[in-house]
Amino acid sequence: METDLLRAAPKVLLHDHLDGGLRPATILELAAEVGHELPESDADALAVWFAEAADSGSLERYLETFAHTVGVMQTADALTRVARECVEDLAADGVVYAEIRYAPELHVESGLDLPDVVAAVQKGFEEGMAAAGGTIVVRHLLTAMRQAARAMEIAELAIQWRDRGVAGFDIAGPEAGFPPTRFIDAFEYLQRENSHFTIHAGEGFGLPSIWEAVQWCGADRLGHGVRIVEDISFEDDGTPILGRLASYVRDKRIPLEMCPSSNVQTGATASLAEHPIKLLASLRFRVTVNTDNRLMSRTSLSQEFGLLAETFGYGLAEMEWLTVNAMKSAFIPYDERYRLITEIIKPWYAAQRVVE
Template sequence: MLRAIPSLPKVLLHDHLDGGLRPQTLLDLADEVGHELPASTADALGRWFEEAASSGTLVRYLETFDHTTAVMQTADALRRVARESALDLAADGVVYAEQRYAPEQHLAGGLTLDEVVVAVQEGFAEGEREAAERGTPIRTGTLLTAMRHADRGVEIAELTLRHLGSAAGGSVVGFDIAGAEDGFPPERHREAFQLLHDAGVPVTVHAGEAAGLASIHGAVHACSAQRIGHGVRLLEDVERAGTPDAHLGPLAAWVRDRRIPLELCPSSNLQTGVGASIAEHGITALRDLGVVVTVNTDNRLQSATSVSREMELLVREAGWTLDDLEAATVAAARAAFLPHPVREVLVDEVVRPGFAAARG
């Protein structure tokens, strides 16, 4: 079964654009702008990112982005990173990907927020075209992210509205908040979420990783999130998790019963101290409780990972089967911020036939 995983169709909902740069691209772009990196070869740089991100805290993990965002301050750099991201994901079998990034972090070179969005969309469009020519078609959508410790939530929400669905490749499909969770609850951006809710724009919220149940509660109740980024700490609202006598508390039951999908990122969570091993990661217990779980990468550079690798780890270390992988992939396709008919075509004409072929 492991041999079949690279060729399986995959749907990725939680992947950061500034967390997926190729190490060589990072070296090239840093050389152009004179930014000093902690290593001078692609292999060494890749190792540094993985080791630095494995410190066990979200704060230290987030510090690695100082290097990636530093080289993503021009339209050309943004186009290159987005184009290569689409190609790399397509080569891994990803057929639909939602990539997120914070436009406010790419203004140091003089770009406006709108120019940042246009450059990223152009890059994804180029990557989609090249991937199709290579026989590995991919569709991409982007989530515009507001940094939760800043005060630009409404501004980024308005930016989202201006660019919603505005390009064939890399179309803006939704909104997110990210960054340090502790001390910066989702409710701080309630006005932004209300603006998008009134306009019918889907949103997801980083919650339940560094911060616990209160952050998830704020995301689903105060911000009306359609999905939760991470959310693994929802298990703190479950008594006797992993046993036949497990009992869901009110928040866990709400998330399960309203079918609010969790964008789980196993390897990344281990790096930030949420779990001791893939076998013990909450994704399996949450799946067994009937919560909608999806498999994601978070940051491919920092975790030295891919969707295929995350799937392989779940099979080898947590006992997942091909049926489990298919269920999570179908769940991700149906949770995508796409029109319902498009999601059903993705499930019926791409995901299910691809898994059927693997079984054959």
């Protein structure tokens, strides 16, 4: 599929980190303002450094690159700018709905408190949506870090802000050694408050991580979930056999927030050609396509779909199915999801079929 067509298609993004999508030139300017030392002093060279440093095959090494992005996102003005530019970049890529996640606890080193962080990001989102002329809707997902102990505090913050731009909650960070059940009180609190949450699981750790996220914590969605494929075996004739956990995830329509380029970088899959997204989509799991960290992967949602088209032969039919999957799985009210599907997404694809 041509780049212009991919970019024009209305797209939905559920898994994108605010601190993983900065413009390299913005990092340079913000770093100069606060005296943060960077590994490169040129925007193009800095972009290459981030991609190469993230392309290690290790989730832990991949996460180290965020020291430089988080390091320049410690003031309200910086957060607002980054949030505004994020929306501008997504709108330019044809994204019509996005949930952007970040960890408020990582942005308080210069005196901001947690509500200050959310307010600054919301201001940036509002400015970006206004600049885009209403072509994109953006909501926050507030993330708690697995290796910290502020999950309940962040969960309460998500509830306080849920009518002011926050759509849900997330946990992120190293999976190994930091199971989601450490935060069971936060997840139970969110369930009592009728709120939504996703959990990073099945990327850096295997099936036990997914099992805990789903069966103990009650995750509405799975961040990545790539390693659910480890619960699928095959008959001699190639017929797939789903294990109990894989069957449950598929039967319950639990969305998988898959990020193809990032999953290769972190070693969750050996290559794009071996990515389980094709198998899982063919088995009709609720698969969605996402960017994860646009800076580290030097990617966009259009590029991710382009890679799938190039690797697996996907066309507009598959792209529409994956996009509708994502919109159905968003953490906004049903009528808002339905409107975007019936008034924006499906009409665009219908018009393309007429042209064809």
